[in-house]
Amino acid sequence: MTPIKVFFLVPTDRERRWLRRFSFSDKRPCAKRTYGCDAMFEVGEADILYTKEGYIDAASRDMPPPTDPRWPVVCDACRRPFDEKDERQLFTKQIYIRESDGFRCTLRDAPPGACWDAWWIGDRRKDSATGCGFMVGPDHRSLVVKCPDGHEWMIDGRASNCTMPNDNAHHCWVRHGRPEDGTLHVDKNGNTCAAGAGSIQTPSWHGFLHNGHLTT
Ligand SMILES: [Zn+2]
Ligand SMILES: [Zn+2]
Ligand SMILES: [Zn+2]
Structure with missing residues (x-):
């Protein structure tokens, strides 16, 4: 791909x-x-x-x-x-x-690679807790990425195969960088569990988010 x-x-x-x-x-x-x-x-x-x-x-x-x-x-x-x-x-x-070129869409018809902050999730947490149990990332945002098959990947949420289901503070997927400048990167390098290799498995696609790109 x-x-x-x-x-x-x-x-x-x-x-x-x-x-x-x-x-x-x-x-x-x-x-x-x-x-x-x-x-x-x-x-x-x-x-x-x-x-x-x-x-x-x-x-x-x-x-x-x-x-x-x-x-x-x-x-x-x-x-x-x-x-x-x-x-x-x-x-x-x-x-x-998309501020770089004025491209407009709704989240429903956003193309693969689109990333946004589901701010209504992080906003609700007045206690500033972060981790997959709260669906809040290290920057207090809740980032979502549209996968090639249209699946919306909640990067800061809990993976279905999480091996620490009673721990809310770790991140099943560890994010680095920022989507704004093309450096967003997801791996297992941080406070994480043993699930997977930092990849995402959707109903019909398996891949990674490395160095600002969705890739297989
Ligand atoms: Zn009908
Ligand atoms: Zn986990
Ligand atoms: Zn890393």
């Missing part, structure tokens, strides 16, 4: 929006999908609304009326027409930006 450069994404104050129709699988299962029926139509971007505490304020968004012609009409998978028993949702994803 050609190594994939890891690059850092920072959040913007804008979000992408979709009109979503769907059904809960226990109420109306889809003939083609494991979950319920689902379809989304993208309706563009908007400013994000925030609560006083600085979190995204989902409750204050205005949902277009059911008469809006942009609502999806049929399920993407089974083509069943939606009716008034199905759900409506204004589905949103925050837009992130």
Whole structure:
């Protein structure tokens, strides 16, 4: 595999929006999908609304009326027409930006190599604890990298094969460097357990993050 450069994404104050129709699988299962029926139509971007505490304020968004012609009409998978028993949702994803060239995406469609700080995890910890048991890294951030198969690797989280499951302070994956300057590097050189060799095994990909690149 050609190594994939890891690059850092920072959040913007804008979000992408979709009109979503769907059904809960226990109420109306889809003939083609494991979950319920689902379809989304993208309706563009908007400013994000925030609560006083600085979190995204989902409750204050205005949902277009059911008469809006942009609502999806049929399920993407089974083509069943939606009716008034199905759900409506204004589905949103925050837009992130790569500051070096202005490339923008949501975390949902971020390409392989994208890295971001899941700040809402580290932020919740007022005690400043770090380690895989808290999903917080040595710089008090919670870094995630998008793997070639789309899997989101929580580098600061606990590996599924961690050999010290009762210890929260070690890091199953030890990070060095920074994603901002292309030096992010993950290995077992530090306070760690015996799981693996610092590599990541996703459902369909196995590789390393070495010297700022995803590699096999
Ligand atoms: Zn369906
Ligand atoms: Zn571990
Ligand atoms: Zn190292």
